[in-house]
Amino acid sequence: MKKSILLILSLTLISALKAQSAKDIIIKADQKWQGLSQISSMEMTIVRPTWERTIAFKGWTKGRDYSLTLITAPAREKGQTFLKRQNEMWTWNPSINRLIKLPAAMMSQGWMGSDFTNDDILKESSIVVDYTHKIIGKEEINGIMCHKIELIPTEEAAVVWGKIIKWISIDETDQIKNEYYDEDEMLVKTDIASDIKLMGDRKIPTRIEVIPADKPGNKTIVIITNIKYNVKMDNSFFSQQNMKKLK
Amino acid sequence: MRNIFFKIGLIITSTLLINTKIQCQQKLQASGFVSAMPTFMFSDISQEWSNDFTLHNRFDFSYTPSSTFTFEAGLRNRIISGDMITSGMIDIGNYNTDQGWLDITENIASGKSYALNSSIDRLFMNITFNKLEITLGRQRINWGISTAWNPNDIFNAYSFFDFDYIKRPGSDALRFKYYTGNTSVLEFATAVDNNKKVTSALFSRFSLKSFDLQFSTGIFKSDHIYLGAGWSGYFNRVGFKGELSTFVPYQNRNDREQIWSATIGVDYIFENSFTIITEFLYQSGSNKQILSEGLFTANNLDARSLSFSEYSLFASTSYPITPLLNASLSAMYYPSMPGFFVNPSVEYSISNNWYLSAIAQYFNIETEDNKTEISMLYLRLKANF
Numbered sequence: 001m002k003k004s005i006l007l008i009l010s011l012t013l014i015s016a017l018k019a020q021s022a023k024d025i026i027i028k029a030d031q032k033w034q035g036l037s038q039i040s041s042m043e044m045t046i047v048r049p050t051w052e053r054t055i056a057f058k059g060w061t062k063g064r065d066y067s068l069t070l071i072t073a074p075a076r077e078k079g080q081t082f083l084k085r086q087n088e089m090w091t092w093n094p095s096i097n098r099l100i101k102l103p104a105a106m107m108s109q110g111w112m113g114s115d116f117t118n119d120d121i122l123k124e125s126s127i128v129v130d131y132t133h134k135i136i137g138k139e140e141i142n143g144i145m146c147h148k149i150e151l152i153p154t155e156e157a158a159v160v161w162g163k164i165i166k167w168i169s170i171d172e173t174d175q176i177k178n179e180y181y182d183e184d185e186m187l188v189k190t191d192i193a194s195d196i197k198l199m200g201d202r203k204i205p206t207r208i209e210v211i212p213a214d215k216p217g218n219k220t221i222v223i224i225t226n227i228k229y230n231v232k233m234d235n236s237f238f239s240q241q242n243m244k245k246l247k
Numbered sequence: 248m249r250n251i252f253f254k255i256g257l258i259i260t261s262t263l264l265i266n267t268k269i270q271c272q273q274k275l276q277a278s279g280f281v282s283a284m285p286t287f288m289f290s291d292i293s294q295e296w297s298n299d300f301t302l303h304n305r306f307d308f309s310y311t312p313s314s315t316f317t318f319e320a321g322l323r324n325r326i327i328s329g330d331m332i333t334s335g336m337i338d339i340g341n342y343n344t345d346q347g348w349l350d351i352t353e354n355i356a357s358g359k360s361y362a363l364n365s366s367i368d369r370l371f372m373n374i375t376f377n378k379l380e381i382t383l384g385r386q387r388i389n390w391g392i393s394t395a396w397n398p399n400d401i402f403n404a405y406s407f408f409d410f411d412y413i414k415r416p417g418s419d420a421l422r423f424k425y426y427t428g429n430t431s432v433l434e435f436a437t438a439v440d441n442n443k444k445v446t447s448a449l450f451s452r453f454s455l456k457s458f459d460l461q462f463s464t465g466i467f468k469s470d471h472i473y474l475g476a477g478w479s480g481y482f483n484r485v486g487f488k489g490e491l492s493t494f495v496p497y498q499n500r501n502d503r504e505q506i507w508s509a510t511i512g513v514d515y516i517f518e519n520s521f522t523i524i525t526e527f528l529y530q531s532g533s534n535k536q537i538l539s540e541g542l543f544t545a546n547n548l549d550a551r552s553l554s555f556s557e558y559s560l561f562a563s564t565s566y567p568i569t570p571l572l573n574a575s576l577s578a579m580y581y582p583s584m585p586g587f588f589v590n591p592s593v594e595y596s597i598s599n600n601w602y603l604s605a606i607a608q609y610f611n612i613e614t615e616d617n618k619t620e621i622s623m624l625y626l627r628l629k630a631n632f
């Protein structure tokens with residue numbers, strides 16, 4: 001009886017430790033990728049079997065609550081900006097000089113026709129807070145040894161995924177591969193990160209391919225052309241005034 | 248005399264154009280488009296058509312020498328040619344009229360069947376002192392919220408039918424903006440139009456829970472007291488917005504009435520990007536002049552009289568059939584006339600910067616003494632730069 005109690009206790013302890021370390025890895029990977037704040041320039045190419053379109057944008061992000069995004073290409077959308085403050089979103093359209101309030105529900109929609117969602121761009125949900133984490137193995141991805149970690153959303157989390165599997169490099173804590181599953185555990189899309197380069201104070205993957213599971217020949221490629229981490233920005237930087245001033 | 252403003256404006260815009268190549272890209276930015284648009288119009292398809300062609304170009308420049316100053320200029324050029332001009336259905340003299348205080352709109356050349364018209368519809372400088380911004384010159388002051396009609400847009404109303412002018416006209420104004428918070432602003436603007444009528448108003452917009460609210464008040468076109476309010480927000484995915492304005496005459500009160508103008512609208516965006524917008528407009532002072540003077544320009548529109556009907560209903564849907572092909576269908580219904588307007592369109596993205604569109608407009612409007620039935624078909628090839 002005593003033995004079995006001890007066994008249960010130690011098993012609980014081991015699994016608690018393991019869970020803790022999976023969470024630690026996720027926290028570390030998330031902190032490395034997000035920083036406390038960032039200013040980035042990116043190019044996103046939507047690849048379809050018969051055509052390709054490229055969108056370029058610049059983003060100012062602080063934590064998960066504040067972001068400003070400026071579209072820099074193509075010409076027609078250039079100058080359009082998006083502001084997010086907590087749960088509120090606005091878009092500024094310079095061609096008609098009008099500020100438009102956006103519904104928060106638009107977050108889960110594909111961003112400008114891509115395989116990315118607003119949630120990916122505006123970073124609404126948190127891989128740390130909104131999920132529970134478990135290490136389920138080790139695997140090599142493109143020559144990089146990774147922890148394989150399973151993320152299951154917590155009951156109260158309002159997230160779009162039913163499950164995420166992440167491959168995080170053991171040496172550098174980079175998110176090398178992600179698999180996103182829906183609530184029926186069907187694979188929806190896969191991200192693969194590559195081209196690790198020095199960006200500011202850290203080395204990070206600068207090319208991410210997003211491949212939807214059910215659409216062969218389709219993918220979205222994101223290339224980070226520049227990123228600065230932990231730039232000091234006050235919450236008041238994320239304002240309607242600055243939406244109209246971004247260059 | 249007013250002609251001189253056009254020339255000065257043109258010199259400024261062309262100087263900016265030349266300098267674009269020399270200056271650092273961050274400080275000076277240029278953008279614009281070129282479009283070619285054949286148009287076919289008829290009342291009865293079996294009868295005579297009017298075949299016309301518009302070559303349309305715009306340049307927009309912004310020069311930001313420091314974080315305090317910004318200069319912006321916008322030049323719109325159009326070559327309009329075809330049967331509508333030859334037959335006299337369109338008076339090219341109207342293109343020559345600038346609605347602003349400055350006369351910076353010119354028919355540079357014209358003939359029996361064509362007009363080359365240039366208009367500088369933006370020409371302003373903006374100075375920023377921390378939370379205060381001062382803008383002087385021709386600018387767009389857009390206080391509207393709704394899609395088809397904007398009772399709060401007192402500085403320059405626009406016509407929904409004039410789809411080929413997205414940038415919309417500017418007004419000659421002095422505007423002070425003070426950002427009272429991260430998501431709130433207090434403004435004062437004063438503008439003079441070509442009849443030397445002055446519109447001055449105070450405006451405040453702020454965020455309250457998931458809604459944006461706005462209030463404005465002032466003098467409208469020198470002879471009306473204006474009061475306005477508007478809101479925009481969401482209940483989950485359902486958008487709910489509206490504008491309300493009233494215009495009280497304070498000169499020649501006997502022959503004028505107080506005018507009310509209001510919109511209320513609901514919109515919904517489905518998960519698959521299918522969008523529905525509905526709107527209702529009530530105005531106590533309907534504007535039948537719009538029918539006789541042309542549906543397609545904003546020249547005879549203002550916030551008091553946005554439609555030719557007392558009640559107007561609007562519905563619009565749009566759906567990306569493929570990511571490259573977007574289809575939309577808009578319609579208006581005027582129960583008090585009776586009359587209606589139908590506007591289907593498709594737009595195809597040829598490449599990152601090239602678009603091909605097919606647009607149709609059908610009007611069927613009855614007045615006491617007249618019945619108007621017009622079909623318009625437009626094909627537009629547009630390149631943005």
